[in-house]
Amino acid sequence: MHLNPYLQHDEWYRLVAQNVSDVVLLLDAEGTYLWVSPSVYDVLGWTPEQVVGRNSDMFVTAATQQHMRDELERVGRGVMRIDEFPVRCADGSWKWASTRSTAVVLPDHTEGRVVALRDMDETVRAREAAAASEVRFRLVAEHASDLVCLADPNRSLVWVSPNVVHV
Numbered sequence: 001m002h003l004n005p006y007l008q009h010d011e012w013y014r015l016v017a018q019n020v021s022d023v024v025l026l027l028d029a030e031g032t033y034l035w036v037s038p039s040v041y042d043v044l045g046w047t048p049e050q051v052v053g054r055n056s057d058m059f060v061t062a063a064t065q066q067h068m069r070d071e072l073e074r075v076g077r078g079v080m081r082i083d084e085f086p087v088r089c090a091d092g093s094w095k096w097a098s099t100r101s102t103a104v105v106l107p108d109h110t111e112g113r114v115v116a117l118r119d120m121d122e123t124v125r126a127r128e129a130a131a132a133s134e135v136r137f138r139l140v141a142e143h144a145s146d147l148v149c150l151a152d153p154n155r156s157l158v159w160v161s162p163n164v165v166h167v
Helices: 009-019 039-044 062-075 121-143 162-166
Strands: 023-028 033-036 079-088 094-105 111-119 149-151 157-160
Touching (some): 062 079
Antiparallel strands (some): 094 111
């Protein structure tokens, strides 16, 4: 792909940052949002103007705040990844997200972080539903009076209910 020579590089960066589906955030060293991509509205219901100038702590639980501090201390200036934590939406609800952040030097020569936040809500809820379904299935299979067996495609038994000893 050839870049349009009439567009400056900062215009390309702005075009990408403003149209990415993940939320991109720029924070200072204290965790105050300096810039937020417009996708924050689609993902969390906040406008960028509602987020910029606020501290990141208002959007996560106390447990997540502590985990982020511990992780930041551990990685220092490296890349920090935090998987599946709750994030506060504009309507007061919570949504599962994951982040990946990188330490940067801001134009004023102070430290900051660029964060990519991804909506993980459907993934986490689907995994939780599958786990709950598996628990229900296991309870039924283990307590059924009938013999229950699970076989693989080659017809080899991979699981037999505990009541096999009574049959």
